[in-house]
Amino acid sequence: MVETQYGDSGMQAGSCSNRVESSSLDDKTKSLVLVNYFHSMSSKEKTCEDNSGDLINMLRTCYAAAGNGWVNFVAVDYYKRSEGGGSFQAIDTLNRKLLCGYDDIHACVAGKTSGACTP
Template sequence: MIEKNQRLVVFTSNSSKDATEGIAYQWKYTVENQNGPEGMVAGKCLNRGESLAMNTTTRSLIVMNYFPDYPSIIGACRENSAPLMDMLNTCYEAAGKRWPNFIVVDFYKKSDGGGAPEAVDKANGQLICARPDILSCRVIQGGGVRTEL
């Protein structure tokens, strides 16, 4: 996808669209934690009702939700900071030590710290080169990845 510069992936939660429209049925490919207040409990990363368990390894994509039922800019500043990073680590453990491919929040530009970009930076660093953040990964000639200590 990267080589073809085609990076849009569309999923549907309607299983019939997989066969009739060729849109990937999300539950064939993803596991996802609960959204809303139930999904924002510190120390817990419960799977969403429609999803298989977070540690199901037959699904290669992990979606981490971290947002309340009703959007709040003031709440986002608080929640998109240390609590988001804590949930990132909690869901990593719950997903069988796998980092999320998608991090879903409200008001991604709002935080009291690094916020959603910091969470994405950490997850990408871990996914790409098993380093603390994406800046620790360096692309070398030929498209490979090396790590620097």
């Protein structure tokens, strides 16, 4: 498994750095990717914003940093707090991408590999 930096330094928009103790995020010998997305000092108020669009943007940034591989695990504070879909929407987005490669789960075709979609 490879892992992103945790705390404030791991939450920089447009940047997805690996944790110092981890291999590089694009290390293809590791099959799992964990994104840590929480502040160094926990804050319920700030988490509402963090677990919304910022989290999904980070997952997209980390996709590129991981050699075009989608994240398998996401660690956040206060997973139920958000301004919108939050961590649940982020995980749903990841599951759709991992399942069939599309943003909309309805485009996925049962029993088909990534890239297969309904007409």
